[in-house]
Amino acid sequence: MHEPMKAMRIQAGRPVVTGPARVGTLVLLGLLLSACAAQERDAGGVRVDRYVVRGLVVALPDPDTPGSELLVRHEPIPDYRNRDGKVIGMAEMVMPFPLAEGVSLDGIRVGDKVELAFEVSWRPRIDLRVTAIRKLSPETVLRLGLPVVPPHGNEPPGPVSGVPADEAPASAAGSR
Secondary structure, X not given: OOOOOOOEEEEOXXXXXXXXHHHHXXXXXXXXXXXXXXXXXXXXXXXXXXXXEEXXXXXXXXXXXXXXXXXXXXXXXXXXXXXXXXXXXXXXXXXXXXXXXXXXXXXXXXXXXXXXXXXXXXXXXXXEEEEEEEEOOOOOOOOOOOOOOOOOOXXXXXXXXXOOHHHOOHHHHOXX
């Protein structure tokens, strides 16, 4: 009969986690570190939350219309935080995304599936911007369930919902 694997041993006078317990500890540590990495403070002490989400490009910014934004129908964001830092989640929705300086949409077309990274700064008003975007394979399955109403003119396709009006980006709040 062999002895079961021990979860801890003493090495150099200190306990060392081994075997399955070590894997569980490392997984837990990884989850804690990834949760912390999504929230930082800028030079002015303002909280900046960072998210990565997948979605479908509904409209591209119009180069002839200053201030026009990328519209993406994105999957739910379960770890979205409100102004107070409380996790409230964000439902699937069509949402306007301003682009950070230097972010290129080269090769991105309406109907493309994308993964985008964006950040939210909690200043007196919420400020968000896409910091990176990449095109996904057309075979990528997105978790989207709401029907999309095609855009007419400069109107966003369908309602922007799932976030309280005072916590929606300024561009989205005006489109309600």
